[in-house]
Amino acid sequence: MGPWYYEVVSFDGDYVNLRRTDIESDELNPVALALLPPEIDVGSKLKCEYFQYEIIG
Template sequence: METWYYEVVSIDGDYANLKRTDIASDDLKLVARALLPAEIMEESKLKYELMQYEIIE
């Protein structure tokens, strides 16, 4: 089981741009908001595990 950590960089309509925080990377991942917790905001910290996103902190 792998776990990845992200930060919400921006929200654009039905999509959010996520940046990995557990590795050094400038790449952004575009994710449909339907797959993310409803209460996310920019700068929210997320954990991705078992094909689910969860807000942390």
């Protein structure tokens, strides 16, 4: 499944708000912080494939 590409927009408690960058969308996707790499920060670029996230920029 995927890949889908995201940018980290903000942190909200135990969740991170992600915005898709591979399609035009202003919709935010909340994802549990525990599912994401620990090194992420606002502005990090992520790739999601088979529901595994990796930092790409």
